Structure formats: C-alpha cells, structure tokens
Amino acid sequence: MDIEIIETERLEKGIMYKETPLLSVVMATYNGERFLKEQLDSIFTQTLQPSEVIVCDDGSSDNTMAILYAYKEKYEVLSLYQNSERIGVVKNFQKAISLAKGRYIALSDQDDIWHQDKLEKLVEAMQKEEKRDAEIPLMVHSDLRMIDERGEEIHPSYFSFRNYTLPKERSIGYILGPCSVLGNSLLINQTLASLVIPFPEGLVVHDYWIALLNELYGKRITLERILVSYRIHQNNTSNHQKRLEKSIKHSSSFIHLPYRDIGRERVLKTLLKQERLSASDRKVIRYFLDYLELRGNRIKLFYRLCSESLIKKGFFYRIHLFYKLLRK
Numbered sequence: 001m002d003i004e005i006i007e008t009e010r011l012e013k014g015i016m017y018k019e020t021p022l023l024s025v026v027m028a029t030y031n032g033e034r035f036l037k038e039q040l041d042s043i044f045t046q047t048l049q050p051s052e053v054i055v056c057d058d059g060s061s062d063n064t065m066a067i068l069y070a071y072k073e074k075y076e077v078l079s080l081y082q083n084s085e086r087i088g089v090v091k092n093f094q095k096a097i098s099l100a101k102g103r104y105i106a107l108s109d110q111d112d113i114w115h116q117d118k119l120e121k122l123v124e125a126m127q128k129e130e131k132r133d134a135e136i137p138l139m140v141h142s143d144l145r146m147i148d149e150r151g152e153e154i155h156p157s158y159f160s161f162r163n164y165t166l167p168k169e170r171s172i173g174y175i176l177g178p179c180s181v182l183g184n185s186l187l188i189n190q191t192l193a194s195l196v197i198p199f200p201e202g203l204v205v206h207d208y209w210i211a212l213l214n215e216l217y218g219k220r221i222t223l224e225r226i227l228v229s230y231r232i233h234q235n236n237t238s239n240h241q242k243r244l245e246k247s248i249k250h251s252s253s254f255i256h257l258p259y260r261d262i263g264r265e266r267v268l269k270t271l272l273k274q275e276r277l278s279a280s281d282r283k284v285i286r287y288f289l290d291y292l293e294l295r296g297n298r299i300k301l302f303y304r305l306c307s308e309s310l311i312k313k314g315f316f317y318r319i320h321l322f323y324k325l326l327r328k
Helices: 008-012 036-044 064-074 089-099 118-130 172-176 190-196 206-217 241-249 264-271 279-292 298-307 315-327
Strands: 023-029 052-057 078-082 104-108 138-147 153-155 187-189 219-231
Touching: 023 036, 023 089, 023 118, 036 064, 052 064, 052 089, 064 078, 078 089, 089 104, 089 206, 104 118, 104 190, 118 138, 118 187, 118 219, 138 190, 138 206, 172 206, 172 279, 187 190, 190 206, 206 219, 206 264, 264 279, 279 298, 298 315
Parallel strands: 023 052, 023 104, 052 078, 138 219
Antiparallel strands: 104 187, 138 153, 138 187
C-alpha cells in the first residue's frame, strides 16, 4: 500500500515531514496482563506500521510490565514509561500524548483488538482532509465491533447498539451530549494534540474533551467502517459488563436523565472561560449546562435539548426523557 505523504504548504514554511515520524501509537496501561498481548499483536501486524509506540504504565502490579519488556525486545519502536505513583487513566493518556512525536497520533486501550487495516484507513482519511486544509485540527474516528472477554461478538456495531447517528457536518450539540467518540478508535493530528493538552482538572474521560475541542475548532471525520473490536468486560472504565447488560435490558424503556452526574459540568465551565469561543457555541454550551444542573423551565430545557441535538433522536427515547425531566 502507498500512503501519500502530504508536504505542500508546510514544506513552504520550512517544516520537513521527512524529519518527523509519520505515525505514533500511544497506550495507557494498568494491570492489563489479561488482554494486553492481543492488543499489542494487533498493533504490530497493521498494514501501516507505526513509527513509534509509546506505552505509559500507571504502576501495574501484575505481569503488564513483563509483557511490555518482552515486546520491547522484539520491536525497537516501542518505548516504555512507568509512573512512580498512580496518576489515573486521564493523566496517563495526557502524558503519553505529550510524549508522541508523530505527525498523527492514534490512541490505544490495553484490552481491544485492532482490525489489521485500522491505521491505514484512518491515515488515508486524515490525509484526504489535509488536502483541503493542512493546518486545521483534525480527528478521525470509526465505528467499533463489540466483543466479550472471550472475544465473542456482543454486537456488530457500537454506533447501532447505542443508537448513535453522527452527523457528517459540524454539530457542537451532538458532541456535547451523545458524543459517541471513543478514544480507542481515534486518530488525531499534532495540531489537535497541542490544542487539547493539558487536559482540564476534573476531566473524567479524555476522549470527550478531545472530541469536543476538535468539534469547536477543527474538523471531525466519522467513518462508519468497523476498525476496532471493542472488548467489554468488568474492568472497563466506561462500558463495563454490568452496565452493558443493564443497557441491553432497558434499551427500549430508557427513562433516566442522560449525561448528568458524570463530571461534565466542571469541564464545560472551564471551557466557557476560553475567549476564542464563538457566541453561538457559547450559547449551546450554556444550554447544556442548564440541563446538566436542571436550571430553568423544564419545557424550555427539553426544547433546547432537541433543537440543538443535545440528546439522541428517537420518538420514544425523547418522550421518556421529557416525562422524567418534568418529574425532576
């Protein structure tokens, strides 16, 4: 395969791509011995090989580091860093991204399986968009296949399972609310990386912040293609097995208020301090904060949630939410 190396405008500015690694993969690990080998094997058998693989370990007490050292002996592009004390998954990913030198950065969890052409397809989509604008912050992400601890399929499409219908065009409301961008499917460019680092205090999940800043200031490319087998198990940070079983059981009778009490309020208040925010984007963020904090007239809150795409579509979904909102 032949991945085009775009130089054009940046070469004219004296930035030589040939001196910059094309592609970095960054991974944050913690006690991941059970599934780590499968993920690493899927990275090192990609049709497009990464220029560097950076792994930051958060003080694992199992065989994670032994596994990583064994792979380091085999693959010279692998660099290992271990924290002297635990800093948590968000700050660990921040550290890993900060260390990446590649023009593009792919984020990896420790327990999934990448499809063989994942990096190739993400980079192709990224470079196609760069032909339009080489300087803009860019993010490419894909759909995922859901698997269990044994690698058996739970659902063929994460987007479909969660009833996500991501708009191709820019939608601040959709990323503020449903979002549906998972870090293990992400490829970002260095322009976006420099924009999102450092992560704000109080951030619970790093992919939400990356997706939100990219939607505000950059360009998102959503691929409907399945490029990751996303493993759901009891130790998942965001989508663990019990939560998934509950979601399956109640998928047709959803009545709880989504996106509340998961730490988004503090992050959005931090975001509102940015002077570069447009007046229209600032307004939508404030609408969402009103909902998260249940301020104001409930009917008006619900109208804004719908009109700004801050909640998923679906007649029964929205009727149940409206009913629950009125009762709060």
